[in-house]
Amino acid sequence: MTGETRSGAHNLPGARPGDGNLQGTDAPQMTEPDPILRLRQVDKTFAGNVVALRGMSMEVRQGDFISLLGPSGCGKSTALRLIAGLMRPTHGRIEWDGGAGTDDLGVVFQEPTLMPWATVEKNVWLPFRLRGQPLSRTRDRIREALGLVGLDGFAERYPRELSGGMKMRVSIARALVTNARLILMDEPFAALDEITRQKLNDDLLNLKAQTGATVIFVTHSVFESVFLSNRILVMAPRPGRVIDEIAVPEPYPRGMDWRTAPAYGEITRRTSETLHAGLAQPEEP
Amino acid sequence: MAVTDGPRTGHLPIDTTDPEEERLARRQRIEDAARWLLPIAVMAVAIWGWHRIVVANEIPHYVLPGPGLVLETLWEDRGLLFASLMITLQITFAALAVAVIGGVGLAVLFAQSRWAEMSFSPFAVILQVTPIVSIAPLIFIYIESRLVGLLLCAWIVAFFPVLANTTLGLKSADHNLRDLFAIYRATRWQRLIHLQLPSALPYFLGGLKIAGGLALIGAVVAEYVAGTGGIGSGLAFRILEAGYRLNIPRMFAALILIALTGVAIYGATSLIAHLSLRRWHESALKRE
Numbered sequence: 001m002t003g004e005t006r007s008g009a010h011n012l013p014g015a016r017p018g019d020g021n022l023q024g025t026d027a028p029q030m031t032e033p034d035p036i037l038r039l040r041q042v043d044k045t046f047a048g049n050v051v052a053l054r055g056m057s058m059e060v061r062q063g064d065f066i067s068l069l070g071p072s073g074c075g076k077s078t079a080l081r082l083i084a085g086l087m088r089p090t091h092g093r094i095e096w097d098g099g100a101g102t103d104d105l106g107v108v109f110q111e112p113t114l115m116p117w118a119t120v121e122k123n124v125w126l127p128f129r130l131r132g133q134p135l136s137r138t139r140d141r142i143r144e145a146l147g148l149v150g151l152d153g154f155a156e157r158y159p160r161e162l163s164g165g166m167k168m169r170v171s172i173a174r175a176l177v178t179n180a181r182l183i184l185m186d187e188p189f190a191a192l193d194e195i196t197r198q199k200l201n202d203d204l205l206n207l208k209a210q211t212g213a214t215v216i217f218v219t220h221s222v223f224e225s226v227f228l229s230n231r232i233l234v235m236a237p238r239p240g241r242v243i244d245e246i247a248v249p250e251p252y253p254r255g256m257d258w259r260t261a262p263a264y265g266e267i268t269r270r271t272s273e274t275l276h277a278g279l280a281q282p283e284e285p
Numbered sequence: 286m287a288v289t290d291g292p293r294t295g296h297l298p299i300d301t302t303d304p305e306e307e308r309l310a311r312r313q314r315i316e317d318a319a320r321w322l323l324p325i326a327v328m329a330v331a332i333w334g335w336h337r338i339v340v341a342n343e344i345p346h347y348v349l350p351g352p353g354l355v356l357e358t359l360w361e362d363r364g365l366l367f368a369s370l371m372i373t374l375q376i377t378f379a380a381l382a383v384a385v386i387g388g389v390g391l392a393v394l395f396a397q398s399r400w401a402e403m404s405f406s407p408f409a410v411i412l413q414v415t416p417i418v419s420i421a422p423l424i425f426i427y428i429e430s431r432l433v434g435l436l437l438c439a440w441i442v443a444f445f446p447v448l449a450n451t452t453l454g455l456k457s458a459d460h461n462l463r464d465l466f467a468i469y470r471a472t473r474w475q476r477l478i479h480l481q482l483p484s485a486l487p488y489f490l491g492g493l494k495i496a497g498g499l500a501l502i503g504a505v506v507a508e509y510v511a512g513t514g515g516i517g518s519g520l521a522f523r524i525l526e527a528g529y530r531l532n533i534p535r536m537f538a539a540l541i542l543i544a545l546t547g548v549a550i551y552g553a554t555s556l557i558a559h560l561s562l563r564r565w566h567e568s569a570l571k572r573e
């Protein structure tokens with residue numbers, strides 16, 4: 001379809017170390033790192049023979065920011081739930097390097113998914129708390145994560161006192177706080193207004209640069225996927241499947257001028273065409 | 286709204302508040318006062334009407350005592366009536382406590398095991414839908430201790446709302462949060478403590494409000510059924526006893542005490558609910 005599809009060769013090494021480095025493990029690497037996660041021909045069929053996902057394969061490397069882009073019903077959320085270990089694939093395998101399971105994950109849902117009865121700080125503490133780590137020993141990390149998402153001074157607030165965008169920031173801080181080696185985001189900004197959404201996209205790009213986090217990002221926005229990710233898996237519905245992979249060879253950290261760069265426009269156009277071609281395609285046998 | 290125009294409008298009184306806003310504020314103040322004053326005024330008029338009817342028709346006190354006489358009786362029989370009130374209160378609160386422990390305990394069990402829920406919830410429903418007055422005589426046949434019998438009756442009436450609401454609450458935890466807990470490999474216990482119980486709190490408190498009133502009703506009804514045969518001495522017993530003696534003013538006095546107790550219990554449970562939820566729950570939020 002396009003010259004750069006299905007290559008993976010434009011895969012960029014992890015983010016450069018930035019200021020306020022939460023992760024600090026991302027020295028520029030010259031060789032392509034081993035994948036931390038590999039999906040091999042994963043199928044998911046629900047009761048009543050509904051094929052949610054067919055033959056999905058992908059590799060996730062340290063520092064990747066991968067977008068799963070597609071219309072509703074293309075199986076992108078199903079893929080995320082499979083990776084999160086909330087469901088098992090019907091066929092195929094999901095392999096983690098070192099055989100480690102999936103407990104080292106950060107997750108951001110479409111809704112902020114905060115506990116309304118707990119303060120911002122205690123919400124961000126949750127992943128530590130469930131591992132039996134007391135608040136007193138993790139408070140510095142929690143404050144650091146809140147600082148990263150721009151919520152200094154909000155630790156003692158309750159979620160209901162925050163705006164939609166701020167709640168989403170708390171949710172992102174919770175996903176970042178443990179330095180999880182993979183962060184899953186399921187259309188995190190879909191419910192926000194366009195202005196808040198763009199601001200959060202900018203901030204997420206900054207966070208990516210600062211922490212070097214590895215992210216799988218589900219979205220139905222072409223612009224969002226090109227702006228944020230280094231690889232885009234374009235998906236199509238009925239049955240849900242990956243139809244193309246598009247590389248975005250723009251290194252991190254990306255400046256705010258990326259949104260107006262000619263390459264951004266070019267890749268956006270190409271991604272859009274691929275997406276629409278996928279919608280027009282007849283069903284696979 | 287501030288007038289900032291300065292000298293040209295200097296002949297006008299410079300008012301810093303919008304007349305419309307002021308009118309709204311005044312209306313709000315009136316409404317706040319009316320919230321208290323109206324019911325008190327209506328109550329006062331009703332009592333005055335009661336008094337007038339009794340006086341005007343020269344109704345004898347053994348048919349309908351006037352409000353003055355009822356108050357007088359309340360004061361004169363205070364020793365007797367308050368001792369009875371204490372007993373009724375004891376039964377009510379003991380039953381409520383057991384209802385809370387039993388209701389929440391069963392709800393947690395139901396939430397942990399669908400088998401337990403399938404097995405036991407029909408029993409809970411049967412206990413709830415069968416009128417307590419029809420169960421109570423059996424209870425007093427099989428249970429020797431009058432106090433335990435009363436307690437059991439009050440408990441049967443009070444525990445169901447706690448059970449039903451808490452069960453619903455435990456199941457109502459946000460499904461995304463459930464997923465999040467699963468992803469973080471939370472244990473069943475952690476999920477219960479950190480997710481399900483806090484989610485259930487508003488539901489439980491709603492159940493508690495209902496159960497508080499029902500525990501009192503259960504205690505009073507059970508005492509009626511138990512009758513005056515034993516050495517009963519709660520408020521319901523006083524009402525029955527006074528009825529046999531045609532001491533109508535004392536019946537009214539005891540009735541007033543029961544009503545006030547019910548109002549106090551409702552107020553107390555509402556206060557508990559408000560204090561527990563005011564920081565975070567929708568029901569306790571003040572809107573602008």
